[in-house]
Amino acid sequence: MTQDVDYCRIHGDKLRQWQMIDDACEGEQAIKKAGARYLPTLNPQDISEENEARNRQYRERASYYNATGRTKSGLMGVAFSKDPSVELPAGLEYLIDNADGQGIGLEQVAQKTLSHVSTLGRAGLLVDYPLTSGSMSKAESAGKGATILRYHPRQVINWDTETVGGITRLSLVVLMEQSTVRNIGDFKHTDSIRYRVLELIDGVYQVRIFEQTDRGFEEVAGYLPTDASGKYWNEIPFTFVGAENNDADIDQAPLADLSYLNIAHYRNSADLEESSFIAGQPTLVVSGLTQQWYEQNLQGRVYIGARGGLPLPQNADAKLLQAAANSLPLELMKHKEEQMVKIGARLLMPGQNITATATNSSDKSAYSVLALCCANVSGAITKCLQWCALYMGVTGEARYEISRDFVTAQLTSQDLLALVQLWQSGTVAKSDIRALLRKHEIVDPERTDEEIDAELEVEPVPLSA
Structure with a gap:
């Protein structure tokens, strides 16, 4: 019996920050449900029913402008505006439509992972395989497949690393899993929590499952996974995914600053509505x-x-x-709205002093916050695909790449005219102009300069009278 399997290594401040960002993304209902956590109580020493009613009205009149959630959706739209590049060997094609064993495809797993990383700065991916008797040979694995399981950063409660031969690798990962089971014979559902412990013992990967009983947390299952050839694993097929890199350290949450500012804007709204209610009548x-x-x-x-x-x-x-209107909260709200726009834009920008044109170039976007998150998610999923191949006993190239060639603005007719003038004046080469047109898909990205030139040299067909 193990009593401390639920020990959480994550500091409370970080857990509260993640919860705040999730609430800020979810919107007004989650923000208002949290009550005084995001909107301080008026006259907190007064516990009378009258003051409680006033605070309820104070909260209900406030308006939450969900800039954080819209920014999150916008980042995902930019990242997946182009289809990811996927290369799978024979035997892993099933992952396209069912990567997690529950009918969620590989792209949806990537989208949800990027959603966590680009907002909270962290996610976790585990490659697992259905239990079989003995070794997981190809004969036994018929009809089964390795899966890629995704974990919210709050679910990865504990971890440890070891360094062997100068290489640092995970030696322990504890995952909190919640399941909902319908009671047999009725329509009620019961929620339960269990802990999956992934551990290297003497260089061998093992899995143990713990559930809570009247006597505490007890181990209810355990097994030693093997690859397709029956060999035990010498590593834990789990990877962290971060906003900066994919090591075990917790990275900064990209949407933290925007969330704090968004909630401050919500508080200004509450003060503005309260002032208008009192002085406006x-x-x-x-x-x-x-x-x-x-x-x-x-x-x-x-x-x-x-x-x-x-x-x-x-x-x-x-x-x-009638009292004069209090315009200070309104001015504060406008100022914060401008700040939120700048913070959101910087997630796509490599620096604070980059022009809009520079932001659109592929070499610059490679260093933006979103592009770095995309690179980390791509690397993590590629590693998971390679682990899936070991489980399934297949060989061949396995790769997943989210495009980092972001197009954040559309070319207007004035922009096109300016480009032509730059070319005609000899300031910009024709190949550079065409590269930009391909990027914005004004010219087919698959067409080469030679193909375009050959078509332009063809004599035009005369129009009939």
């Missing part, structure tokens, strides 16, 4: 009345507007009092 002020006159003539009621009148005695006065 005009208040009737009447002066020069006596209590006796008020009770005899108005009888506790005041009617104003197009269908009402307010009788007043001599020298009395009535007016509507």
